[in-house]
Amino acid sequence: xxxxxxxxxxxxxxxxVPHLINALNTLTxxxxxxxxxxxxxxxxxxxxxxxxxxxxxxxxxxxVSPELRKLNRTVAQDYKSLTATLPEDSIKQxxxxxxxxxARNIAVTEQAxxxxxxxxxxxxxxxxxxxxxxxxx
Numbered sequence: 001x002x003x004x005x006x007x008x009x010x011x012x013x014x015x016x017v018p019h020l021i022n023a024l025n026t027l028t029x030x031x032x033x034x035x036x037x038x039x040x041x042x043x044x045x046x047x048x049x050x051x052x053x054x055x056x057x058x059x060x061x062x063x064v065s066p067e068l069r070k071l072n073r074t075v076a077q078d079y080k081s082l083t084a085t086l087p088e089d090s091i092k093q094x095x096x097x098x099x100x101x102x103a104r105n106i107a108v109t110e111q112a113x114x115x116x117x118x119x120x121x122x123x124x125x126x127x128x129x130x131x132x133x134x135x136x137x
Contacts, residue, residue: 059113082094
């Protein structure tokens with residue numbers, strides 16, 4: 001008597017083999033799909049794209065925090081004290097210096113913003129790309 005003719009053989013070929021085939025097909029399907037490396041946030045401000053399009057989006061870097069507000073007050077008070085002691089021509093030089101420092105700070109902020117966006121896009125692309133499969137290692 002052959003195995004497929006026995007009761008155990010019948011159970012094996014009629015029930016267990018189809019279950020094994022289904023399990024292998026499921027594993028094959030799961031292994032061929034790329035696994036996302038990042039999970040996107042669940043909640044997004046519904047006005048984000050509209051605000052970005054119309055130029056109303058304000059990145060976190062430009063929001064005035066309580067700490068920044070306090071520092072701004074200190075700078076303004078120190079500037080007022082300093083200019084009260086300077087002659088008029090020195091105040092003009094100080095204003096030119098202030099404009100130069102401000103222009104430099106804007107350029108540095110813009111460069112940092114571009115670098116941050118570039119790094120964020122690189123991270124997203126790296127997370128969305130399919131990992132390289134190495135055989136034989």
